[in-house]
Amino acid sequence: MRGSMELPSLVDVGRRADAVRVLSCYYGLNGHEAHRYAGARFDTWDSAGTRGSSHNRFTADDLVAVSFLSVSVPPLAAEALLDTLADDFAELLEELGPDRDLVEERTPWAEDWVGWRLWGMLDALPSVGPTTASKLYARKRPRLRPIYDSVIAEVIGSNRWWEPLRAHLQQDPGLHPHLLSLRDDLKVPFDLSALRILDVLLWMHGKNNTTCTLT
Template identity: 45%
Template sequence: MPFQLPDALATSDDKPALSLLRRYYGDAVTSAGAAAGAAFDGWDSTGTRTADVDRFTADDLLAITFLSVRVPPRAAAVLLRDRAAELGDLLAELGPDRDLVGEDEPLTDDCWPGWRLQTALRDIPGIDTTTATKLIARKRPRLRPIWDKVVAKVTGTHKHQWEPVRVALREQHHALHERLVHLHGAAGLSAAVTPLRVFDVIAWREGKDRGW
């Protein structure tokens, strides 16, 4: 199935998308409550997140619990201790965080550091594709879209949605990316929320409303 936009992004009317975002992040005007997942974007209990961009930390494992996943104890030991250096090298090789829309080359080469990092994470017993993408999105939130079964159904993608999202963001002079930036501002979201998270939340919330 080809990539498809969530219905809320397939229309030029911003109201459906803004409604979904405000239900997730809370309404900046009315101060209505937010979903638990809203804490994921800015979570930094140790105040060292900027210094830890190339190292998975216990704070990262806590942050992803706001997105309804958890890393089992043994997998956490592998992630934080046994293979910490290897995974840190892959994060460093992936490079600094940057907007996915700016990636000129297709992300189809299995040797690309992003795919090798995801494969390495998935090789750890107890870490599946959904958890792996949330961990990478924690470290590179502008670059890695979150994948889960709900988003996959809404967008028509499966476990390889990274490249279809990149292509969609770049079409029509980056129109989708610019729309996400606009919605971010219109919803009054914090700087910690990236355009990719705006996309993810709209797709996920729409899918949950469909009963998925």
Template identity: 40%
Template sequence: MSDDLPIRLPRVLRDGDDDAAVDVLREYFARPVIKTGHLRTGARWDSWDPSGRREADADTFTADDLVAVTLLSVQVPAQGAWIMLGDKHAELDRLLVEVGPDRELVDEPEPMTPESPARRLETALREVHGIGRTIASKLIARKRPRLYPIYDDVVGRQLGTKVAHLEPVRLSLRHRDGELHRRLVDLRQRADLPESVPAVRVLDVLAWMQGKGY
């Protein structure tokens, strides 16, 4: 599968060892970290909704979103939070609405160019003080988790997507009539993860865990 994909698959997927991939997912989502005795904070990311308003607030950035990204070890600085929820709030929400409702990235037939709504939203977020590529991707993934894959340096290095991430992932998910997407969904099911963990998140976790030496 991996020879002609636009991304480089994590090793467990390249080797075809889906049992090992399932174990990596369970390590991330279900097993306490030895040092702390607690689950990783990232394991709570996908379903975290302390106010109970995540669905109602799907088209507006809120303080909940700023707290949510801390579960993935990043933080919007105070000045950036002030701008996001103040001066640029209406603009960012308008761009978020233009992205449309959440849906599977594999179902997107058109290229994710710099002019596409999702990319324009990323650009606008990255113009906010203290928000770079990684934090922007996590903020958008918080609002559109099935559509927008999380990016950070570890994932980019493992997938070979440090130059471009969103479009290569989209193309890879659609390759051979969605073969990779279906495999990621199957891994999610085999690892007993809830549907709140989307296919793009499964790919992200497998790449990140490999980059961290698991």
């Protein structure tokens, strides 16, 4: 696959109405309640009511949340996240700092950047890999870390996503505000990051689910 990335026309400003319709379908909003996708729960799942106070620590709710995106965290990986390596992950998350928009990252990250170290530790968990690792990462820093999977890779034409997207947001300064404006038009009753809006649009495009059909 190429190292560069491409975005489908569904993300273009001129297709705002189509994008809002697709997002409404995914989240079951604005008359599309019957079409809500299971993945919509990824953004809000918080059975213990601790998500707001656990930014720097993985919880059982995070493991349940990624299951709504069709992945599961294997037992040994879960044990590491919640017990044996929990403090190590917490230290890295704390060093990474509060969540912030990817567009605010103006320059490429150094190889020893804490974000890469956290990524490497997640990716190295037993039987996890980049897809599940990205979804776990996105639960803790949804504005900074985009979700990656085979569908996204096929849509953008690349198996690299995070750094190319960071660079693309700098080259296209209108993309981030456009994604936020789609969120506003969606009238979603909870917070969604610009990256999550983009992820849903790319995934729905990749799955050819742009006419509000059920999965």
